[in-house]
Amino acid sequence: MRTEPVRLPFGQPLVEAYAKRSHPGVEALFGSHPAEESHWHRRMNWLEAHGDKRVQPERLADALLAYNKRMNAVPAVLANIEAIRAGAPVVVTGQQAGLWTGPLLVIHKAVTAIAAAREASGLTGKHVVPVFWIAGEDHDWDEANHAYVRAAEDKLVRVAIDRPAGGRTSVSRTKLAKPAMAEALQRLGAVLPDSEFKRELLDALSRFAADHDDLSGWFAAVLGWLFGKQGLVLLDSDDAGIRALEAPMFTAMIERNDALEAAYKRSEAALRELGFAPSADVADGCANLFVFEADERTLLYKETDGSFRNRKETCRLSRGELLRIAAEEPQRLSNNVLTRPLMQDYLLPVLGAVLGPGEIAYWTLTGEAFRAMGMEMPLILPRMSYTLVDAATEKQMAKYGLSFDDVVHRYADRREAWLKERDELGIEERFAEAGAQFEALYAPVMRLSASVEKGLEALSANNLRRILDQIAYLEKRTKEAHARRFDAALRQQDGVALALWPEGGPQERTLNMADFWNRFGASWLEKLLEAPYDRSGGHYLIFL
Template sequence: MEFERLDIRPAGKVMDAYLNDPDFIHTYFDYPTDYAGYLNRLQELQNRPFDRAGLTRVIRKFMGNTAGLSEKAETHLRELEEGAPAVVGGQQAGLLTGPLYSVNKALSVVVEARRLREKLGTPVVPVFWIAGEDHDLLEINHVYAISDERPVKRQFPVPFGAKTMASETVFNTADMEMYIRGVFRDYGETAHTESLLGTVLGCLEGNSTYTSFFAALMSRLFSDEGLLLLDAADPELRRLEAPHFETMVRQSPAIAAGVTETEERFGRDGFNRPLGAEEQDAHLFYVDSGERFLLRREDGRFVNGPAGFSFSEDELAAIALTHPERLSNNVVTRPVMQDLVIPVLAFVGGPGEIAYWSLLRPAFREMGILMPVVVPRQSLTFISRLAASFLEETGLNAGDVLAGMAEVEKQSYIERVSDREAAGQIDRMEEQLNAGYRELSSSSVSGGRDIQELIIKNMGFHERQFNYLREKIHESVLLKHETAIRRYDRLQAELLPEGGFQERKYSPFQYMNEYGPDFISDLAAKMSVQPGDHYLVRL
């Protein structure tokens, strides 16, 4: 496994500003990503109260119910309870961990916690926050695999229109096992397939929701790193959050006004509007029968008109305290709630997260706290042995493929090997025939309307035949050079599937199937400590 830093442009204008413009961080965030920023944040956390015993109890129970805790995870839990801060990141509960960026983010959390532990000389623990309250099942019910030199989407069926939270959506484990075996058939048989499949199916035992299955896999993959896992929809966690939910209800107008005003400024500063926030947003969901209903404020009440829910501020505040499991955060309040229950030294996020975090400082301030240090996650592009050999054979490098050059080179290659002589002969034949038809059309013999229409019809017929002949010659050329052409298709499928980064398509198990069970631990050991970089990883 070899790492190579790739010099690649930041993903969008916001990330460019975050990485290169100190004024941007000063305007929209509370702490810079330098040593002084971390020290100041650490001091702030030491002056804030946290229910550390309650938090560690929730994490221990959740992880114990899914896959158990490794020795390293137990060490981190003790450190957390005794006063250690955390580096936090999170993601949805995708099948087979979801796309690679979920694992990349968890690796970034682990590496950043390790870096800060060494830099600050104090224990820092890695925590991964699973967005189990998310209800868009179509975002998490599929896995991509490479088949016939292209990415193929394998979906696990969900009930039509289902909107239950991932943590409460139960699937049939026998159906899921069949689905997983199908995905592994797409991966192909290697020396690691049998044991890897056994590990995955072992994590499926006793875990019949998207969140619990995801947690079991992540716990197993990151056991050596001691990654701590937390479900945002855990009823046990909700009880810790109850007083904070009440405050959020009371502060809802101020939170919404601050975020809306900040987003308007964000737009004036030349950025987009990632949230589309409005002052009537409550930024809270009401949960009923496992389904979330977004609330708005209308005439002093919290309502969801289509679902028929309507609460006064006092009624919703009472629900927050007595039945906190009936409330859920949205994209604005989730980061704030995370910071209220976990001593977050640094938050690790992707480009999209950092864009909307840019708007959240007023929400943190209204809850009486500051934002943590925000750290861009690292990105990884894996180069399999097959891809490496194709890069060498084509003369391309990985950067070329990521820049879209594989398709350009493919078309250039096809042009070079095309049968130009045959194509020229067809062109000459067609031109001679058309010349004859034009001469016939202009002669006095063919002056009748019916004859003219017949000439046009015949010309159209012959044009179709010539085009058919061209297509068949082209297909013959492609077939003759199929092996060489497929190299370009495979490079695109692996490194730039459907025009996007690999990490947004494939599960890590695609690469573990080739590399072996030490894939995650080797990555964690060798990853750079520089946040936000993009690395090529040769397997």
């Protein structure tokens, strides 16, 4: 397998500083770094010494077993759950459920967790289990409900499922109509190019749709199909069995909510002192917990009398009532981005957490909160990222002299330059010359008009602008007509850009796994699973 490392910015200076270890103050916010082998052993020792701060492994394994038997009943997965029962630590990653797994970054997260667990097992001499945390409690439907694939004519197509009527409840609790699921699959089948793998893909997705009536379940089934053989254990944060285990931690978060808020504010102040802006809002009085009220997931805020309410004040709960809900109805509670790391660490024996750049930025605000709860932040493992380069795309890159760097940073300029090289008529120069000649010819007329009446000066200037605009418009249309002579070549170049950097951004943030499965079957995924792993993250081109 051929791979090539490339340098891509993380998009956030804070994350860049952490991954590259270029700012000691940033690294101190996390307390450890995966590049240090000793930090893996230190975290392992902490987990072994503080089992009392987590859910008992037997109870956790029972909940995981019940869920994975429904979603992901693969021998390797069931064996890993039994390893967790026996005390094995985990490397965890996660994402909100998306249609057919959503963008490729979800696949990259799973691949990174599997590789990191394998790496950790070698480093520590302990069996380490990869876990995928499906954030089914999230309610951002517009982020979860769609998938992008390339159609036969190299056009990007969005396939989506509309949100059913009802409140803004979690994705896991939003029930899908079977006809809507079938319609999305029919649309996918219509836009995907025909291939030897298309029937297998559509049959699998249809089979999973028949077994589930929510996006999270569909997501889990597809993820299990892709990674079950790798032993990837699945967990839905909105699963009733998991919620029951979380009750004591919800109680602790409510009882110590003021201390948690103060901890988040200390971390925010430390971050600002280092010169970085926080990526999440540490709002005054925010409880950082959601409650499900009449099928709507709503964020809670604290009142001076100790009660809790939502922003619209349509929900108000006394402290005692909220504590009762935590103890007796934990399925009515849900975490936000700041409390989820704490809950995850309470539920699972987390050796390391695989996070994307945005998530790493969020986690900078949680170090003090971990300490406030008597816990320690796990190792933060930057997610690996990859760009898949198929043979046809590679061939077109060679044909037109396009590098990956060209596509990422200067594609429009390279495309325009390529066209200009084929402009034997000198269109741009001749129109520029014509415009200059007209201005020179028109200048005496403008001066004559102004000498007759001062008010005609502005009129003549406006008239000149209109004529020059018309010349520019004709130039534009002439260039377009010239470009049409090279339509086939330009489509090939645009196809390269669409394959590698769709919509002006990384492949992993747009394209869905169905795009590549349809073209290559399982082979593309097998290559990803064999791809290089770097504890500090990185980006690789994977040539298919």
